[in-house]
Amino acid sequence: xxxxxFHNPTTILFGxxxxxxxxxxxxxxxxxxxxxxxxxxxxxxxxDKVKTVxxxxxxxxxxxxxxxxxxxxxMKAVEVIRNEGIDFxxxxxxxxxxxxxxxxTLASFYKxxxxxxxxxxxxxxxSDTVEKVLPIGVVLTLPATGSEMNxxxxxxxxxxxYPVMSNLAYPKFSVLDPVYTFTLPAIQVANGVVDAFVHTxxxxxxxxxxxxxxxxxxxxxxxxxxxxxxxxxxxxxxYDARANHVWAATMALNGIIAVGVPQDWATHMIxxxxxxxxxxxxxxTLAIVYPxxxxxxxxQKGAKLLQYAERVWDITEGNxxxxxxxxxxxxxxxxxxxxxxxxxxxxxxxxxxxxxxxxQLEAHGMTALSETGKITLEVSRKILERAF
Amino acid sequence: xxxxxFHNPTTILFGxxxxxxxxxxxxxxxxxxxxxxxxxxxxxxxxDKVKTVxxxxxxxxxxxxxxxxxxxxxMKAVEVIRNEGIDFxxxxxxxxxxxxxxxxTLASFYKxxxxxxxxxxxxxxxSDTVEKVLPIGVVLTLPATGSEMNxxxxxxxxxxxYPVMSNLAYPKFSVLDPVYTFTLPAIQVANGVVDAFVHTxxxxxxxxxxxxxxxxxxxxxxxxxxxxxxxxxxxxxxYDARANHVWAATMALNGIIAVGVPQDWATHMIxxxxxxxxxxxxxxTLAIVYPxxxxxxxxQKGAKLLQYAERVWDITEGNxxxxxxxxxxxxxxxxxxxxxxxxxxxxxxxxxxxxxxxxQLEAHGMTALSETGKITLEVSRKILERAF
Numbered sequence: 001x002x003x004x005x006f007h008n009p010t011t012i013l014f015g016x017x018x019x020x021x022x023x024x025x026x027x028x029x030x031x032x033x034x035x036x037x038x039x040x041x042x043x044x045x046x047x048d049k050v051k052t053v054x055x056x057x058x059x060x061x062x063x064x065x066x067x068x069x070x071x072x073x074x075m076k077a078v079e080v081i082r083n084e085g086i087d088f089x090x091x092x093x094x095x096x097x098x099x100x101x102x103x104x105t106l107a108s109f110y111k112x113x114x115x116x117x118x119x120x121x122x123x124x125x126x127s128d129t130v131e132k133v134l135p136i137g138v139v140l141t142l143p144a145t146g147s148e149m150n151x152x153x154x155x156x157x158x159x160x161x162y163p164v165m166s167n168l169a170y171p172k173f174s175v176l177d178p179v180y181t182f183t184l185p186a187i188q189v190a191n192g193v194v195d196a197f198v199h200t201x202x203x204x205x206x207x208x209x210x211x212x213x214x215x216x217x218x219x220x221x222x223x224x225x226x227x228x229x230x231x232x233x234x235x236x237x238x239y240d241a242r243a244n245h246v247w248a249a250t251m252a253l254n255g256i257i258a259v260g261v262p263q264d265w266a267t268h269m270i271x272x273x274x275x276x277x278x279x280x281x282x283x284x285t286l287a288i289v290y291p292x293x294x295x296x297x298x299x300q301k302g303a304k305l306l307q308y309a310e311r312v313w314d315i316t317e318g319n320x321x322x323x324x325x326x327x328x329x330x331x332x333x334x335x336x337x338x339x340x341x342x343x344x345x346x347x348x349x350x351x352x353x354x355x356x357x358x359x360q361l362e363a364h365g366m367t368a369l370s371e372t373g374k375i376t377l378e379v380s381r382k383i384l385e386r387a388f
Numbered sequence: 389x390x391x392x393x394f395h396n397p398t399t400i401l402f403g404x405x406x407x408x409x410x411x412x413x414x415x416x417x418x419x420x421x422x423x424x425x426x427x428x429x430x431x432x433x434x435x436d437k438v439k440t441v442x443x444x445x446x447x448x449x450x451x452x453x454x455x456x457x458x459x460x461x462x463m464k465a466v467e468v469i470r471n472e473g474i475d476f477x478x479x480x481x482x483x484x485x486x487x488x489x490x491x492x493t494l495a496s497f498y499k500x501x502x503x504x505x506x507x508x509x510x511x512x513x514x515s516d517t518v519e520k521v522l523p524i525g526v527v528l529t530l531p532a533t534g535s536e537m538n539x540x541x542x543x544x545x546x547x548x549x550y551p552v553m554s555n556l557a558y559p560k561f562s563v564l565d566p567v568y569t570f571t572l573p574a575i576q577v578a579n580g581v582v583d584a585f586v587h588t589x590x591x592x593x594x595x596x597x598x599x600x601x602x603x604x605x606x607x608x609x610x611x612x613x614x615x616x617x618x619x620x621x622x623x624x625x626x627y628d629a630r631a632n633h634v635w636a637a638t639m640a641l642n643g644i645i646a647v648g649v650p651q652d653w654a655t656h657m658i659x660x661x662x663x664x665x666x667x668x669x670x671x672x673t674l675a676i677v678y679p680x681x682x683x684x685x686x687x688q689k690g691a692k693l694l695q696y697a698e699r700v701w702d703i704t705e706g707n708x709x710x711x712x713x714x715x716x717x718x719x720x721x722x723x724x725x726x727x728x729x730x731x732x733x734x735x736x737x738x739x740x741x742x743x744x745x746x747x748q749l750e751a752h753g754m755t756a757l758s759e760t761g762k763i764t765l766e767v768s769r770k771i772l773e774r775a776f
Contacts, residue, residue: 001631003403008396014648015391210628212612213636220604227600240598243389247648248601256644260402260635 001211001260008255010149011173014247016239018175022090022137023053025173030087031058035077035101037065037093041141044183050092050139060084065093068275068282069100071157075114077104081134089134091171094142094188095195099153102169105133118155118162121365122265125166138174141181143246144192144283146199146253148174154272160364161272176250178242186233189245190338191283193229196249197222197334198267198286205294205304206262206371218257219311224248226312226334233338266369267293270380273360280347287335287342292386294328296379300372344387354384389599389648396643398537399561402635404627406563410478410525411441413561418475419446423465423489425453425481429529432571438480438527448472453481456663456670457488459545463502465492469522477522479559482530482576483583487541490557493521506543506550509753510653513554526562529569531634532580532671534587534641536562542660548752549660564638566630574621577633578726579671581617584637585610585722586655586674593682593692594650594759606645607699612636614700614722621726654757655681658768661748668735675723675730680774682716684767688760732775742772 013021026032032054034047041047042063051059062077080086081104091101106125107114109132117125138148147153148171153164181189204218225248231241251257270293271285280288294305302320309315309327318326332342341347358381361367369375375383401409414420420442422435429435430451439447450465468474469492479489494513495502497520505513526536535541536559541552569577592606613636619629639645658681659673668676682693690708697703697715706714720730729735746769749755757763763771 001403001628001635003406005399005401005406005409007399011393011395012647013393015389018391018393021393210632211635212615212632213609213639216608216611217605220608221601223604224600240389243648244598244600247389247599251601259400260631 001209002262004259006255006259007167008149008170010171010254012149012176012250013173014176015243016177016179018177019049019053019139022139022173022175023055026054026057026088026090026137028057031060031085032088032090033060033062033077033081033084033086034090034092035062035065035097035104036091037063037097039063040183041092046092046139046141046180050090060086065097065100067096068154068156068161069096069103071115071118071155074100074103074155075107078107078114081108086134088137090137090139092139092141094140095145095147098138098147098171099145099155101136102147102153102166103155103164105136106130106164106166106169108134115157117164118157120164122163122165124151125164125168127168130166130168133168135172136169138171139180140174140176140246142184142188142192143181143242143249144195146196146250148176149250149254156276159276159360161276176246178239178246181242181246182237184236186236186339187281189236190233190340191281192249193225193232193245193338194283194287194335194340196245196252197225198290199252200225200257201290202264202267203258203261205301205308206264207301208303208307209261211261214257214259214261215307221248221252221257222312229334229338262371264369264371266375269366269369270357270361270383273357273364277357277360278347278349284340284347287340288344288347288387289383291328291332291342292383294331295386296383297370297375298324300370300374344384351385351388354381357384389597390650392647394643394647395555396537396558398559398642400537400564400638401561402564403631404565404567406565407437407441407527410527410561410563411443414442414445414476414478414525416445419448419473420476420478421448421450421465421469421472421474422478422480423450423453423485423492424479425451425485427451428571429480434480434527434529434568438478448474453485453488455484456542456544456549457484457491459503459506459543462488462491462543463495466495466502469496474522476525478525478527480527480529482528483533483535486526486535486559487533487543489524490535490541490554491543491552493524494518494552494554494557496522503545505552506545508552510551510553512539513552513556515556518554518556521556523560524557526559527568528562528564528634530572530576530580531569531630531637532583534584534638536564537638537642544664547664547748549664564634566627566634569630569634570625572624574624574727575669577624578621578728579669580637581613581620581633581726582671582675582723582728584633584640585613586678587640588645589678590652590655591646591649593689593696594652595689596691596695597649599649602645602647602649603695609636609640609645610700617722617726650759652757652759654763654768657754657757658745658749658771661745661752665745665748666735666737672728672735675728676732676735676775677771679716679720679730680771682719683774684771685758685763686712688758688762732772739773739776742769745772
């Protein structure tokens with residue numbers, strides 16, 4: 001096991017009717033900016049519910065944070081904060097709204113050009129860079145990204161997607177009421193299952209470092225997602241399935257399975273380019289790239305792929321190669337069972353466009369991805385070719 | 389899954405040479421009270437190492453916190469804090485030193501009679517009761533209790549052991565360097581494995597509430613302890629085994645496997661009486677009581693015992709009863725494989741003394757234990773009789 005530091009300060013309020021609990025977690029005299037997305041939270045009545053709980057606090061609304069939240073949109077919210085004297089940000093939505101709100105808080109009092117905040121990559125932005133932020137609260141409506149309990153965001157700018165990390169951006173609290181996710185379209189639920197699954201796998205299918213509790217936990221999250229995946233998609237009001245989906249997605253990326261182990265975020269990085277270039281949903285890009293990446297990196301990831309095959313899929317027959325191939329096939333089948341297509345061709349991408357994707361990876365500095373840095377542009381090209 | 393709230397603010401610094409990291413986590417002008425136990429931390433040179441890292445800060449030492457830390461001892465440290473104007477408490481030791489230091493900080497500025505702090509049971513003490521505390525840091529030397537990353541303590545007073553819970557008592561940070569545990573006597577290591585195992589089981593072997601991630605995580609901790617138990621006892625300098633032991637013990641009781649599930653702390657409560665009355669080590673008391681409790685509560689815990697048998701011990705043959713019995717036998721064998729005796733008679737306790745233990749349970753209000761409250765005094769008596 002590698003050395004590690006771990007600290008996660010977010011308070012989780014999980015379950016039915018937990019929204020009332022936020023009353024005690026937001027200062028009574030705070031002026032609150034409620035951030036949300038395309039309007040479903042408004043239409044469902046959730047924004048009104050939130051305002052009721054906020055009582056006499058002054059509230060301003062900022063709507064319109066889009067999927068893959070865009071820098072230009074978020075900077076409009078920064079203007080609102082500066083003009084209105086906002087004290088507290090309350091994100092009501094899924095990963096995009098939460099990610100966007102994290103960027104908003106980092107940018108609000110940043111003295112320089114806020115596009116500079118996009119250039120830190122996976123290096124966390126500290127108080128050396130950002131002097132002051134506003135506290136964030138979250139009311140989650142989509143189980144997928146884990147953003148509700150971590151320090152990361154992904155922001156779209158120009159034609160790229162940029163990771164932004166900062167311990168200043170941890171939500172102070174997150175309300176995880178599975179009932180608020182019942183009205184999601186099936187495709188978003190399915191994308192959410194894939195996102196949580198691939199987050200987990202990216203912290204697990206690397207190389208062994210004898211981190212036993214972390215491995216068992218990652219396997220537990222994967223098995224849970226496999227067990228409840230089809231149900232949570234086809235029975236949106238099945239509370240137990242959805243509750244397990246929500247908590248699995250949060251646990252997949254709150255840092256606890258990441259401690260002391262290598263990590264491989266190559267699938268996310270390649271997937272980001274597919275979203276930016278072709279508008280493919282984030283979850284779909286992962287379902288396309290991940291099986292291809294496992295196949296291409298079979299040698300590097302061999303030991304962990306065998307462990308994955310045995311412990312997650314109960315595959316014990318055949319030689320090493322056969323067991324790995326079976327586990328990869330099972331993974332694709334699982335994504336497909338949720339209604340997610342796993343081949344680039346199924347999304348209208350043509351083989352000759354692979355070169356364009358690789359060019360974008362190069363433009364964004366993604367030239368040495370994975371836990372070993374061995375996913376060069378050439379390897380990314382091979383992965384993308386496999387994904388057709 | 390039940391509703392839950394979760395918040396754990398402790399920063400973990402895990403691994404070799406992480407001690408240096410505390411320099412940035414303690415104010416430069418703090419006057420620090422280092423608390424420790426019987427002197428092994430002093431003799432090993434660890435206290436001197438800690439003082440070196442503290443640099444120019446003023447340091448006062450408080451030695452002599454005993455196993456099952458006693459109220460009278462801890463109140464002497466409270467005197468030191470009041471007389472010396474201490475700003476920060478640094479506990480160097482295992483669960484007893486950490487628990488003791490938590491009580492010290494709660495008592496330091498408490499205006500009433502500090503014995504009142506022992507009367508809250510499992511109800512957390514809040515800032516309504518304790519106005520001010522000093523921050524606590526931890527340098528762990530014994531993997532067992534999980535106290536390094538939770539809000540609980542157990543304090544001995546008169547002839548009882550009293551749980552004391554408070555979110556004010558979370559360590560600000562804990563250094564978990566497995567190397568600092570290499571010099572522990574084998575019996576303490578074995579006790580630590582049992583403590584972590586039973587902590588996990590007490591949050592897992594109750595009744596099913598479809599909390600899948602939590603169940604898988606609990607099973608993962610149990611399997612890890614089974615896998616590394618014998619090695620960490622017999623090869624004290626095996627870093628990998630010890631690192632897994634340390635992290636498993638912390639994860640067993642930092643609250644993360646407890647979210648949304650029922651809990652059964654009966655074994656700890658009964659075990660506390662055995663320690664208070666007969667001086668049996670805490671870990672040993674758990675190894676005595678837990679298998680007997682599983683057997684006695686077979687009906688109430690049936691579904692989870694079958695899950696435990698299958699997933700933790702791979703027991704799939706035989707009828708329900710046989711599989712459960714096999715799992716209980718395996719549990720006892722595991723404890724015994726670590727060098728821990730599992731029968732009361734092996735500790736010189738006589739059958740007629742069971743009545744005295746039950747009387748003490750009654751005196752301490754332990755009349756309706758377990759996840760259902762169905763472990764009455766009569767059931768505790770049966771459990772104790774089974775434990776011979």
